[in-house]
Amino acid sequence: MITGYKATRNHPLTQGQKLSKKALAAVRAPVEHGFAHLKNWRVLGKVRTDPGWATALVRALLVLTNREVAR
Numbered sequence: 001m002i003t004g005y006k007a008t009r010n011h012p013l014t015q016g017q018k019l020s021k022k023a024l025a026a027v028r029a030p031v032e033h034g035f036a037h038l039k040n041w042r043v044l045g046k047v048r049t050d051p052g053w054a055t056a057l058v059r060a061l062l063v064l065t066n067r068e069v070a071r
Contacts, residue, residue, distance in 0.1 A: 030066075034065055037061075037065045
């Protein structure tokens with residue numbers, strides 16, 4: 001797991017740390033948006049079935065979401 005840098009009152013971030021943090025946020029944002037979309041679909045809260053099937057369902061939903069967002 002990669003974590004970003006955190007500035008404190010006495011130790012501000014360097015320019016390189018700021019760029020690193022920005023790049024990490026750019027990679028993380030689409031994943032976070034995908035999970036947010038999935039949480040809004042209530043059907044996933046009622047999935048009580050084979051974990052393999054649930055995984056396939058989530059993957060299919062993410063593909064559809066990515067196609068919708070890309071338009």
